[in-house]
Amino acid sequence: MASNAPVGKPADMSAPHMPKVAGIDPAAPSPPHTTGPLAGVPAAAPPSDAGVPPGALIQDRLASWVSDLTTLHELTERLIRSASLDEALREVLGAGAALVGARRGMAVLEPADGHGPTSTIGLGLAHADLGTIETVPRSATSYGRLLDGLPDPDRPARVPDPITIRDLRTEEGLDPRHREVAARLGYAASYALPLATEEAGRLGAVVWLYDEPAEPSERQRHLIGLYGRFATEHLARLLQVERARTRLSTISEELLPHRLPRVPGVQLAARHRTGPQGGGDWYDALPLPDGALGLSVGSVSGTGPSALAAMGRLRASLRAYAVMEGEDPVAVLSDLELLLRLTEPARSATALFAYAEPAQRHIVLAGAGHAPPLVIGDRRTEFVETSLSAPLGMLSCWEAPSVELSPAPGETVLLYTDGLLRRTGDPVDRAFARLHAAASGVPKADRSDPDAIVDHVLRALLPEETAPVPDGEDVVLLAARFA
Incomplete structure (x- = not known):
């Protein structure tokens, strides 16, 4: 299986050798009051299309960035409105499928501290399909590697990279049972994202399934990475609420x-x-x-x-x-x-x-x-x-x-x-x-x-x-x- 490194911090918006636009000398230094680059916005590559005005390229990239930020804003707003863990996991599954271009997927909630609650939710997968996937040895699945590979949440550690399997039919070292289940359920590729941050620890993992050999683009990985970190923090808050609710309910019933x-x-x-x-x-x-x-x-x-x-x-x-x-x-x-x-x-x-x-x-x-x-x-x-x-x-x-x-x-x-x-x-x-x-x-x-x-x-x-x-x-x- 090939692991894809997460997209790092984006580069500055301003290119070091910007072409001359409207009489502006690109070699002239920026005025001291110029603001710094925006965090989280990918750097624009130097224009390479011959005959295309540089200003048009910049406008296209800005329009793309605005579209991405608008999409993330809408998806996070919808996620915030979820009031339960299951509802939030379903929202994460649906939003992530739209961001990475997949049709099906599954989310596994399994907090690393072992105090629960735990659950598995599918998108486009029946309950029997989830059971079939769970017959694959856990260590051979993408979500299993993400869940079992994370250390104790009390020990700060780097969050593991997402795992991409571009083609389940040709992937080397793949467990035969994994290949058999994929063929039976009709998916050919997967992208797995950990629901984990260094602050929240490990909460679970999400896997999106593709019908054909595929993998997310660099832009899609960047967007799902930003969304995944936000979703993890939201799930961590809901987990605290759910545990407090369970404790109070237990005390109340005991009385x-x-x-x-x-x-x-x-x-x-x-x-x-x-x-x-x-x-x-x-x-x-x-x-x-x-x-x-x-x-x-x-x-x-x-x-x-x-x-x-x-x-x-x-x-x-x-x-x-x-x-x-x-x-x-x-x-x-x-x-x-x-x-x-x-x-x-x-x-x-x-x-x-x-x-x-x-x-x-x-x-x-x-x-x-x-x-x-x-x-x-x-x-x-x-x-x-x-x-x-x-x-x-x-x-x-x-x-x-x-x-x-x-x-x-x-x-x-x-x-x-x-x-x-x-x-x-x-x-x-x-x-x-x-x-x-x-x-x-x-x-x-x-x-x-x-x-x-x-x-x-x-x-x-x-x-x-x-x-x-x-x-x-x-x-x-x-x-x-x-x-």
Whole structure:
């Protein structure tokens, strides 16, 4: 395989022996205020076309440079708008294919520190095609040589050169399996670029595939080199965000119940979608004496680790108050409000606590600045009428009346946090209407399964968010179906 050295820093724009133009003597020294050459712009070669005015050649080269800079600007602007690693890798694949004149390719994300995440994405290649390429010994592939040849990112080193294979049929020393896979998939040449800089270390590699024997021109290599360095830095930033999001999501999940309790007479289901900065939303289901059940949802103000810690403390305290006086939800929230005001004076929180007796299908609940529960059944879908109250920590002394509810057999009571409504992006009234419509639209066959109910509501309100919420707030749903 032949390795092509990266294009070095371009030469100066001004040629040392510029022809005479419009009476200007090229031997005359430049005035002292003349600016230096532009970094990143290739030097113009001396004109060689006989009979072509020098001014026209200069204009052509300037037009070419402007076109290249405009193209890079547009491609980098599109890349900046990508908000996830997979989206950014797809953008890099597409932009790079346009710059080097290829039709297909693959990107491999594999950070050198081994902390992940890792992924492989194809352009013009099906999932099976990627699997076929991965059957080639890694050390025999261009991307494998780039990934495995880079040292530890903690040790500064020169970034390896891109690897060009102009013709896979005639390349010397090529692994037979590599040649066989190329013939099967119908590509004849490749150009591999490392996604690495000395600052960011190794993040991965990109390979573009040509249908016929080919290689990028000097100009194309220069442009893809500039774009690749920018793309690597952008991917490094997205990688930091993704890792921080994963850590916060893990912490948040660890602070919530690992499993829901089994209580006769009621079926439970819950969903929790964590925002990128780690919000303070929680849910809980706690078995209480005499077959009772405590249900709660809530949200602490703020985001990040401090909000997660405050949420954990508040949820643990609410469990203690529920054990001591759960049959009186107002007393539970009053004690929680006093604790919040004394220990977290800079925070506020919304909360809803329900004391349920499944055997009697009876619920007593109280809410502090929280959205009303929703009752979903075969004969009705309606919000529970609760009194308007302030969030915890907003007043010197919180108190609100409780509400009693008796769900019919087979009905489900849905508790949720405000994040579910806000994530819709609609005004409050419209968001409530959409939630009601989503709950009313649960198929009859699914109404006996609380898991199916919460999944249907999530898909209806947030159709594009089946994974952790890409931006915005946490989303929590807790459903209790009574037998």
